[in-house]
Amino acid sequence: xxxxxxxxxxxxxxxxxxxxxxxxxxxxxxxxxxxxxxxxxxxxxxxxxxxxxxxxxxxxxxxxxxxxxxxxxxxxxxxxxxxxxxxxxxxxxxxxxxxxxxxxxxxxxxxxxxxxxxxxxxxxxxxxxxxxxxxxxxxxxxxxxxxxxxxxxxxxxxxxxxxxxxxxxxxxxxxxxxxxxxxxxxxxxxxxxxxxxxxxxxxxxxxxxxxxxxxxxxxxxxxxxxxxxxxxxxxxxxxxxxxxxxxxxxxxxxxxxxxxxxxxxxxxxxxxxxxxxxxxxxxxxxxxxxxxxxxxxxxxxxxxxxxxxxxxxxxxxxxxxxxxxxxxxxxxxxxxxxxxxxxxxxxxxxxxxxxxxxxxxxxxxxxxxxxxxxxxxxxxxxxxxxxxxxxxxxxxxxxxxxxxxxxxxxxxxx
Amino acid sequence: xxxxxxxxxxxxxxxxxxxxxxxxxxxxxxxxxxxxxxxxxxxxxxxxxxxxxxxxxxxxxxxxxxxxxxxxxxxxxxxxxxxxxxxxxxxxxxxxxxxxxxxxxxxxxxxxxxxxxxxxxxxxxxxxxxxxxxxxxxxxxxxxxxxxxxxxxxxxxxxxxxxxxxxxxxxxxxxxxxxxxxxxxxxxxxxxxxxxxxxxxxxxxxxxxxxxxxxxxxxxxxxxxxxxxxxxxxxxxxxxxxxxxxxxxxxxxxxxxxxxxxxxxxxxxxxxxxxxxxxxxxxxxxxxxxxxxxxxxxxxxxxxxxxxxxxxxxxxxxxxxxxxxxx
Numbered sequence: 001x002x003x004x005x006x007x008x009x010x011x012x013x014x015x016x017x018x019x020x021x022x023x024x025x026x027x028x029x030x031x032x033x034x035x036x037x038x039x040x041x042x043x044x045x046x047x048x049x050x051x052x053x054x055x056x057x058x059x060x061x062x063x064x065x066x067x068x069x070x071x072x073x074x075x076x077x078x079x080x081x082x083x084x085x086x087x088x089x090x091x092x093x094x095x096x097x098x099x100x101x102x103x104x105x106x107x108x109x110x111x112x113x114x115x116x117x118x119x120x121x122x123x124x125x126x127x128x129x130x131x132x133x134x135x136x137x138x139x140x141x142x143x144x145x146x147x148x149x150x151x152x153x154x155x156x157x158x159x160x161x162x163x164x165x166x167x168x169x170x171x172x173x174x175x176x177x178x179x180x181x182x183x184x185x186x187x188x189x190x191x192x193x194x195x196x197x198x199x200x201x202x203x204x205x206x207x208x209x210x211x212x213x214x215x216x217x218x219x220x221x222x223x224x225x226x227x228x229x230x231x232x233x234x235x236x237x238x239x240x241x242x243x244x245x246x247x248x249x250x251x252x253x254x255x256x257x258x259x260x261x262x263x264x265x266x267x268x269x270x271x272x273x274x275x276x277x278x279x280x281x282x283x284x285x286x287x288x289x290x291x292x293x294x295x296x297x298x299x300x301x302x303x304x305x306x307x308x309x310x311x312x313x314x315x316x317x318x319x320x321x322x323x324x325x326x327x328x329x330x331x332x333x334x335x336x337x338x339x340x341x342x343x344x345x346x347x348x349x350x351x352x353x354x355x356x357x358x359x360x361x362x363x364x365x366x367x368x369x370x371x372x373x374x375x376x377x378x379x380x381x382x383x384x385x386x387x388x389x390x391x392x393x394x395x396x397x398x399x400x401x402x403x404x405x406x407x408x409x410x411x412x413x414x
Numbered sequence: 415x416x417x418x419x420x421x422x423x424x425x426x427x428x429x430x431x432x433x434x435x436x437x438x439x440x441x442x443x444x445x446x447x448x449x450x451x452x453x454x455x456x457x458x459x460x461x462x463x464x465x466x467x468x469x470x471x472x473x474x475x476x477x478x479x480x481x482x483x484x485x486x487x488x489x490x491x492x493x494x495x496x497x498x499x500x501x502x503x504x505x506x507x508x509x510x511x512x513x514x515x516x517x518x519x520x521x522x523x524x525x526x527x528x529x530x531x532x533x534x535x536x537x538x539x540x541x542x543x544x545x546x547x548x549x550x551x552x553x554x555x556x557x558x559x560x561x562x563x564x565x566x567x568x569x570x571x572x573x574x575x576x577x578x579x580x581x582x583x584x585x586x587x588x589x590x591x592x593x594x595x596x597x598x599x600x601x602x603x604x605x606x607x608x609x610x611x612x613x614x615x616x617x618x619x620x621x622x623x624x625x626x627x628x629x630x631x632x633x634x635x636x637x638x639x640x641x642x643x644x645x646x647x648x649x650x651x652x653x654x655x656x657x658x659x660x661x662x663x664x665x666x667x668x669x670x671x672x673x674x675x676x677x678x679x680x681x682x683x684x685x686x687x688x689x690x691x692x693x694x695x696x697x698x699x700x701x702x703x704x705x706x707x708x709x710x711x712x713x714x715x716x717x718x719x720x721x722x723x724x725x726x727x728x729x730x731x732x733x734x735x736x737x738x739x740x741x
Contacts, residue, residue: 078706078707079706082489082492082709085492085493086492086493086495088493103489103709106489106490107489107490107492107493108490108493108494109493193689193690193691194687194689194690195687244601245580245598245600245601245602245690246601247575247579247600247601375489375490376489376708378707378708379707379708382707382708386691386692389689389690389691390691393603393690393691395691
């Protein structure tokens, strides 16, 4: 009979299929915090590299726990996280970039945090908001970032600019003065288009009183405030104060150093970047708060730490996160990475409390805004990116471009 | 962009060879035996490793993509795949009213219509020169033209970014020596696409050249001699002898280049990210964005199938039109 052949073929096929798709079965109930265990942690970029040192220190004081930190590059982070979530293989503790959280919380991949241990009042409001989705909080704010104005003080003297621009009107005047009197090639570097242009636009948008989404998630990108902000943003390009085409991967600090760009909006990491790469520039630049339109409001970014819903080590994960998020842990983390602490109390002592530049960051962070967590946020902002590009390239008027973005985003929220 | 890889290219290739299978069936059927006879057992066993891998990594994704293209599979279905709603042909209907997708289709067509003839003509030219014109350092030139094919795209991108840089690039440097100003190639909506085409032609010239050199060496010398005795000049020899006899090679080169160019992804991905203002957004890049940036898997799958049908149609058309009529 030929039956055995058929059976053999089927068995072989099924067996290989099973081997190739083998999944680890879940091992039942969670493990207590004081049991011996290995905690897996994924962190991105620089944080991923530096966290391993902290983990080592942590292992010394918590001998029953081994922390395995896997650094993940930002460029592949999103895809890796989605794949891991799909396979139910997210690590116990995962760093969540600000815009990711809504998406993963919506997937049900994250465990809500214990708000009795981690208190809302301890952290910057925007950071807390970024870690929350649908009325629950899924992450503990780890570090924050925002954008402030970097400007060249030596060239400012040449241009006759006495104090950092305090209003949006001053900002444009300063850009013109830099170009006309100090002979800089451009006045201000802001992103003309491409992915995440919106981050460059946020300080203008928020300062003018506009928003992408209201707190209850309604798109409002074509509000009169937003149109005004985009008009202002676009005017830098139509007046030739900002470069209309910027290559992907453009590094503004190079042009800041050689003097062709005297002003730009940058995050906290730019400070150490400038100190490390251009030591000669020290003393020739300073930071200032975002120039005020209706008020001075910048964007908030940063990351939080979340526990995956499938984790079997939730108590230990919680303990590890509290170690990183408490006042001492945050101050230590600042020393290692220069990441701005999300825990407000850690700003009360040391360099963080006294340094003049850091005071600006702190003030900016207290009012900084962030759109509510929303799974489709990146997609929404990509429509705004396109609208900004239309305006900076002179293809469209601000109102028309934002009306289009608004209707596209409304189409997505259906 | 490599011509022989990429899942869509593979998909199209499998589909292209599919019509061959039915012709084999009659020979097997003459036996009229059990389909899984002892004689076939060894065959099945030997092909199991391939069949398993093929089924898992090709057939399953191809079918899954087709099914997905009729659903609204999105980010939240990643953890709950069965909750995806069946939406019929909505994705396809939506595609054709999607401005971005139409731009992407147009850009891809632009890339193919300009890029393919350029690659084929230049490849033929280089092959003829290397086959007849140059005696010294022939290997050197062959390696030179083929090197881009085997170079990693990231390395290529770094070099080309430098070449095309508007402030201190090679082209702008040369232009300013000559007293002209070069355009900002990758930053301008008009110049970005031609720049990418130039880069793609340079990258794929080698493959086409190798094919043509092989084809040229198969052209019998007797035919050439006869033509020369009849008084044919170099141009006539090329038009009346070389090109007609190279027809099968040309067909293959054209089909494979067209498929590769229709799938173009790497060049815009590393050089421009689809910008400025979507002027270099191709169908594959749009698909990648929809699928992996926004996680509209259903929508992206529909796009993949539209691209697949386009590729299939064009390939069949080319096979018809460029068929070797001399036999």
